[in-house]
Amino acid sequence: DPAMEAVDVLSGVQPTGQAHIGNYLGAFKTWVELQDSRRCFYCIVDLHAITVPWDPAELRENLYDTTAILLAAGVDPERCILFRQSDIPEHTELCWLLSGVCAHGDLNRMTQFKEKSAQQKDLVSAGIFIYPLLQAADVLAYQADEVPVGEDQRQHIELMREVARRFNERFGETFTIPEHRIPEIGARVMDLQEPGRKMSTSVGFDSGRVYLLETEKETRKKLGSAVTDSGREVKRGEGKEGVANLIGIYAVATGKTEDEVEAEFEGAGYGDFKKAVADAVVEFLAPVREAYPAIREDEGEIERILADGAAKAREIASVTLADVREAMGVGVPRG
Ligand code: AMP
Ligand code: TRP
Numbered sequence: 001d002p003a004m005e006a007v008d009v010l011s012g013v014q015p016t017g018q019a020h021i022g023n024y025l026g027a028f029k030t031w032v033e034l035q036d037s038r039r040c041f042y043c044i045v046d047l048h049a050i051t052v053p054w055d056p057a058e059l060r061e062n063l064y065d066t067t068a069i070l071l072a073a074g075v076d077p078e079r080c081i082l083f084r085q086s087d088i089p090e091h092t093e094l095c096w097l098l099s100g101v102c103a104h105g106d107l108n109r110m111t112q113f114k115e116k117s118a119q120q121k122d123l124v125s126a127g128i129f130i131y132p133l134l135q136a137a138d139v140l141a142y143q144a145d146e147v148p149v150g151e152d153q154r155q156h157i158e159l160m161r162e163v164a165r166r167f168n169e170r171f172g173e174t175f176t177i178p179e180h181r182i183p184e185i186g187a188r189v190m191d192l193q194e195p196g197r198k199m200s201t202s203v204g205f206d207s208g209r210v211y212l213l214e215t216e217k218e219t220r221k222k223l224g225s226a227v228t229d230s231g232r233e234v235k236r237g238e239g240k241e242g243v244a245n246l247i248g249i250y251a252v253a254t255g256k257t258e259d260e261v262e263a264e265f266e267g268a269g270y271g272d273f274k275k276a277v278a279d280a281v282v283e284f285l286a287p288v289r290e291a292y293p294a295i296r297e298d299e300g301e302i303e304r305i306l307a308d309g310a311a312k313a314r315e316i317a318s319v320t321l322a323d324v325r326e327a328m329g330v331g332v333p334r335g
Pocket of ligand 2: 013048138148149153
């Protein structure tokens with residue numbers, strides 16, 4: 001039975017417009033790889049973006065930027081379903097319905113909620129609190145089996161599994177319990193200047209992150225001045241977070257294992273190593289950087305791609321929502 005073997009994938013990205021190599025190595029690279037062997041749903045989550053302060057016009061621009069980055073990176077609307085979250089009202093509806101089986105305390109434990117709410121100066125929105133529940137709805141609406149993400153999303157996926165289990169227990173088997181798919185290398189790319197924390201658009205300075213769309217010169221400068229340590233060995237280990245991070249980045253960019261990278265640079269100095277990392281990253285990003293401008297320019301085409309994706313996505317999500325409503329006793333009963 002082919003339906004038994006079907007493995008569906010769903011993942012999402014926020015439209016920040018400023019994707020960095022952490023996003024690419026931790027997530028987008030896997031998205032592209034999975035397109036041929038799975039049915040993939042990839043969603044640009046504009047509704048998640050309004051949980052922190054935003055500018056409406058910028059949100060639209062950022063959505064096009066992010067969509068164009070994905071397309072330039074090789075996400076192919078012929079081989080996956082690429083869509084905008086807000087085009088599918090089932091996501092927000094399911095988020096609300098799931099709130100009936102999600103514990104307040106579980107949301108309150110979320111590390112990302114604690115971190116992000118602490119950063120807010122004016123308003124800690126209700127949205128930032130239920131953020132993980134909307135994310136659960138994104139995945140559960142499609143009955144996805146696998147969720148390719150970086151390490152920072154592990155806890156959010158645990159939560160959606162718990163919510164799905166609780167729903168199934170209470171209302172009968174309705175949801176597939178999704179599993180995370182976190183890459184072995186690249187799942188947690190660290191800040192180049194403060195390698196004790198992950199590379200992130202919202203914390204730290206530009207010098208600590210390599211953007212997918214910056215110039216080659218900027219990338220070389222940042223990798224060349226990445227923080228290492230007072231030692232001299234290109235090896236992972238205690239107190240060597242900076243070097244370990246560069247080893248991971250180099251490994252993914254070249255397709256080598258981290259052991260192979262350590263062997264390759266045995267006896268080499270940090271200067272030579274960092275130069276090699278910069279060369280590899282620049283080469284790795286070149287196709288994305290070249291493809292981007294023409295794709296970004298054609299907003300009409302981006303809208304057509306998203307509309308097409310939304311039509312396909314909605315067909316699936318609406319079936320799930322009809323089952324959920326029926327199971328919960330909400331709305332017009334089935335005849
Ligand atoms: P976001 O931009 O926060 O929507 O993240 C998009 C994807 O990139 C998610 O799957 C994240 O887990 C992943 N990601 C974000 N930052 C990093 C990082 N520093 N290293 C690896 N993956 C990351
Ligand atoms: N919260 C995710 C992040 O910040 C983005 C996201 C939203 C997502 N919905 C999703 C990821 C569904 C995977 C599946 O990276």
